[in-house]
Amino acid sequence: MIWKHGTAILEAILLASPEPLTIRRIAEVMGLEEREARILMEDLRKQYDQPGRGLCIREMAGGYVLTTRPEYAEYVERLLQPKSRGLSHAALETLAIIAYRQPITKPEIEAIRGVKVDRVVEMLLERRLIREVGRKDAPGRPVLYGTTQEFLQYFGLRDLSELPPVSLDTSDAGLILKRREGEERSSRVG
Amino acid sequence: MEGSGALLGRPESYTVHLANFEGPLDLLLHLIRRAEINIYDIPIAQITEQYLEIIQDLSTVDIDRASEFLVMAATLLDIKSRMLLPRPPRITEELPEEEPQDPREELVRQLVAYSQYREAAEALRELEQKMARIYTRGFFCEEVQGPPPLQGLTLEDLVRAFQEVLREEWNWREVPREEIPLREKVREISFLLSRSPGGLRFRELFTRGGSRREVVVTFLALLELIRQRRAVAVQERLFGEIWIRPAGSEPEGAISAGVQGEDQTEGGAGELPAER
Numbered sequence: 001m002i003w004k005h006g007t008a009i010l011e012a013i014l015l016a017s018p019e020p021l022t023i024r025r026i027a028e029v030m031g032l033e034e035r036e037a038r039i040l041m042e043d044l045r046k047q048y049d050q051p052g053r054g055l056c057i058r059e060m061a062g063g064y065v066l067t068t069r070p071e072y073a074e075y076v077e078r079l080l081q082p083k084s085r086g087l088s089h090a091a092l093e094t095l096a097i098i099a100y101r102q103p104i105t106k107p108e109i110e111a112i113r114g115v116k117v118d119r120v121v122e123m124l125l126e127r128r129l130i131r132e133v134g135r136k137d138a139p140g141r142p143v144l145y146g147t148t149q150e151f152l153q154y155f156g157l158r159d160l161s162e163l164p165p166v167s168l169d170t171s172d173a174g175l176i177l178k179r180r181e182g183e184e185r186s187s188r189v190g
Numbered sequence: 191m192e193g194s195g196a197l198l199g200r201p202e203s204y205t206v207h208l209a210n211f212e213g214p215l216d217l218l219l220h221l222i223r224r225a226e227i228n229i230y231d232i233p234i235a236q237i238t239e240q241y242l243e244i245i246q247d248l249s250t251v252d253i254d255r256a257s258e259f260l261v262m263a264a265t266l267l268d269i270k271s272r273m274l275l276p277r278p279p280r281i282t283e284e285l286p287e288e289e290p291q292d293p294r295e296e297l298v299r300q301l302v303a304y305s306q307y308r309e310a311a312e313a314l315r316e317l318e319q320k321m322a323r324i325y326t327r328g329f330f331c332e333e334v335q336g337p338p339p340l341q342g343l344t345l346e347d348l349v350r351a352f353q354e355v356l357r358e359e360w361n362w363r364e365v366p367r368e369e370i371p372l373r374e375k376v377r378e379i380s381f382l383l384s385r386s387p388g389g390l391r392f393r394e395l396f397t398r399g400g401s402r403r404e405v406v407v408t409f410l411a412l413l414e415l416i417r418q419r420r421a422v423a424v425q426e427r428l429f430g431e432i433w434i435r436p437a438g439s440e441p442e443g444a445i446s447a448g449v450q451g452e453d454q455t456e457g458g459a460g461e462l463p464a465e466r
Contacts, residue, residue: 065326073323086318090212096310112303115213115258155317164313
């Protein structure tokens with residue numbers, strides 16, 4: 001059963017899983033060795049890589065997810081009519097700081113952004129993109145924040161090492177901020 | 191606008207809206223970028239002048255943000271004044287190799303760090319946009335789906351109806367403290383609901399004699415079921431009967447239940463009786 005219908009079973013549980021399915025979980029569910037589960041996953045991914053499919057398998061947040069192909073987004077949007085749920089500029093800035101500097105406290109984020117971040121942090125917590133990861137051993141024992149699995153899913157990352165490389169080296173001398181095309185602050189973006 | 195010579199100290203008449211900036215650092219970066227100057231060698235006098243000019247009208251931002259802009263203004267003025275001061279004559283006994291500290295240093299460090307995180311934020315924005323074109327089965331859907339749990343009535347209506355129940359047909363009697371666990375009550379109601387697909391009258395839930403405490407627990411259990419979206423309260427017309435129905439039994443519910451389901455609640459109301 002398992003070997004005859006392996007990829008079919010895998011396909012079924014992949015669709016049914018409410019969260020990214022890890023190799024370990026697949027092995028558990030199917031009663032396989034992880035090594036075997038990985039082979040099945042590779043087989044299934046190859047099947048999905050064939051042209052003419054609307055779905056593909058993506059690796060994110062430590063597991064595998066069945067997703068629609070971006071080429072057909074237009075049609076899915078017509079179906080679901082998603083509300084644009086993009087994050088505001090302030091939210092993304094704050095999230096970037098947390099993602100690259102975690103664990104980090106609110107005052108530390110504020111020192112970098114030069115503004116209060118209470119509300120943004122609140123919103124990010126609500127959307128479960130960040131979470132409290134502990135308390136800093138400092139006066140007042142401020143809460144430390146870090147990113148979540150949902151964060152990885154939201155940005156389609158396998159893990160934090162996949163964060164886009166950004167030169168965060170402050171010793172990078174000679175940085176000249178180029179004026180960007182079309183950057184006129186006459187209309188609010190975020 | 192590009193070619194008209196953005197001479198320092200002679201800002202063109204840009205219309206800059208303070209509300210469009212995330213904060214003082216954002217504004218400063220904008221000014222620096224606009225002037226195309228090296229961030230490590232900021233002509234602090236000009237930048238300060240432009241900054242102050244822009245924040246003249248703080249009325250467009252709320253008071254908290256206004257104070258953030260003002261703190262930066264103070265910092266800039268402080269740096270500017272320190273730049274103007276003659277360097278203290280170097281006393282030979284002091285460490286001669288120590289570089290005189292640039293008053294701008296701290297600010298520059300902050301600006302550089304901030305601009306780098308902004309870059310990072312832009313990188314995240316690109317990922318976000320990429321992901322916006324990819325749909326999964328919906329595990330990231332935070333939006334609550336399904337019909338509104340209170341149809342045609344508000345929570346107040348529900349409370350008012352409950353008050354009527356309390357006021358009217360009850361002969362209160364004091365009973366020795368009895369424990370009616372909420373969970374028990376939730377089960378009971380969902381069991382009743384599972385057997386009455388057409389729903390129950392709000393009042394029916396309370397017509398069985400019981401203590402005040404039980405009535406309260408019943409009401410709480412009902413709210414809990416509604417919150418968990420296992421039951422819906424429907425009032426078809428104003429002042430009409432309030433019906434409690436199992437979630438998904440009414441037509442609108444049936445449609446959206448297929449899309450999202452009730453994955454937050456473990457099992458629907460229907461399977462509870464099996465546990466007993």
